[in-house]
Amino acid sequence: QEKHVSMVHIESRKSKRRNSEVEIFVDCDCSKKEFNELIQLLKFQTNIVSLNPPENIWTDEEGKDDLDCVPWFPRKISELDRCSQRVLMYGSELDADHPGFKDNVYRQRRKYFVDVAMSYKYGQPIPRVEYTAEEIKTWGVVFRELTKLYPTHACHEYLKNFPLLTKYCGYREDNVPQLEDVSVFLKERSGFTVRPVAGYLSPRDFLAGLAYRVFHCTQYIRHGSDPLYTPEPDTCHELLGHVPLLADPKFAQFSQEIGLASLGASDEDVQKLATCYFFTIEFGLCKQEGQLRAYGAGLLSSIGELKHALSDKANVKTFDPKTTCLQECLITTFQEAYFVSESFEEAKEKMRDFAKSINRPFSVYFNPYTQSIEILKDTRSIENVVQDLRSDLNT
Template sequence: MFEDGQLYSPVTMHDDGSVEVHLADSHPGKDDPEYLRRRGEIAAAALTWDRAGGAPLPTIDYTDAEHEIWRVVSAELAAKHERHAHSEYLSAKSALGLPTDHVPQLHEVGERLEPLTGWSYIAAPGLVPLRDFYGDLGRSTFSSTQYLRHASRPLYTPEPDIIHEVIGHGNQLASPRFAAITQAAGAALTRMESETAAKLVADVFWFSMEFGVMHEDGDLKAYGAGILSSYGEMDEYAHMEIRELDLADMGTLNYDITAYQPVLFAAHDLGHLEDVVGAFFDSADDEACERLRADARRRGLLGEVAHA
């Protein structure tokens, strides 16, 4: 899954207007000058996009090689989705009908989503500040990267690319019920005054909408975008430590983003997810988050690290 201790590679715009993406040493494209150039070019499109002025979303002229990565990964993930994805995700994926033969533009994803759940997409060069990202979620807007992973390893990415953002989250957001939970998470975080409370909300989101699993017809299915956009993680999630939904635990467990998640939290069904996680996002404030932290402290959970 995602590596290097942070989700997105840093991006720098130089005085001459050129844009540089700083890939980690372990990134498969680190020593590929053409990939580095291309990553800078795509990041520049988002950095120079005049969102405030209402400019159209940047359109990326994807190459044949980039379309081929999308085709390969779409086909490989689809086969695994049939085995591992929750039926709510599969129904939403069918309704959204993303193309499998070419990389869609973000405006095309939004045009498909809007009549289903009212969501839209906007362009981001990489990392978006936490409060900005969740603020957009609260307005039913998803900030997405537009680059693709390196062609040498099409089934692996050390950072979220457009495959994660669109196949993972876009399909998820085509479900009115998942979309409502995601919007509520965005609104919840923007209500938080303390950074501690904001982090707790973000961590509950991580263990639900990013890496959530759910029981269905006697099987453990995935609905989290981080699992369902990861070829490798779909083979591993059922073998991890599976805990009951527990907001105090989810909001305070220390996890490592450089590896598959060794602890996952399972909902009994979609209604259970809505009653626990959705209801928390709907009503959470700083005081509620502090109560959860106090509960975690009493139970010896605060500071616990998820180990593989």
């Protein structure tokens, strides 16, 4: 996972040379650069007698844009299938302190959601889930308590889109919306879509999805023993926290630009971008009509922290990516600081300036027609994009 190499298949057998040795065959999905890094790691960290890497298997496309010096990233939207498979923590593998750890029925249910997500491929309709009575009850508690707070705590853009989700996607206390319906709705509103994911992705893989206006979304629901708490993102968090704002074109653009800035960036720069994402899209505040309002999904899906963040007890600072990226992200407690922007537009402009500091041997452009990433590394490639944009403006 650290080297971003997906293991497709593995076999082992006794060596024909010596009984104490084992021959292992591994089929990997990776770039030439990632493969070479993995080979070096294996040589230093394992007892390998001999190593026989394949030859002449790399396509010409591997090096055509001279990208071997940067971490792999998806060049077309279908390659997000590879990103979504690299789950750091599966949804069925619960920690001992998780509310559902001792509930075997819940654990089996979580395994079902993992199987659905891991089987999903780009272009397929998202499988519809028949939620249990217990799951609908848990969703209902969260829905009911949060909707009491939204009129006084959520930003205008959120409040504008929520009734539309009720009308077109079945946002109700007695119904858990289906991701396929949500994805179709978002596509029409802002160009975003969602796709199921089995659990946590690395910041690099998650941000890569945003570059394509794709949001990786869990389908499982938190354990019913404590509906107002979850140690991980669940579908209540995704649908109530993220989706209403992803339907806003300006917010969608802001989200995509963070994703685009991450493509090919170093691990250090990706971590900085992920931290800025955390304190904006997850826990961000904005000013509207002289009042603080929440636009971060982590706040809009947490009753306790939503109240806290807009209270006098919260430590609120002005959003500045250069300093915000140094703030510690807290998962199991309230944040020690929250960051406020005047508007999404202001936050986007600040992130654009911050992205200029990322050391990358190229720039990127998202082609909405082919849903692919174009590399801008010389005058000719930039001129081609400019010509396309001029053509769009003149028609």
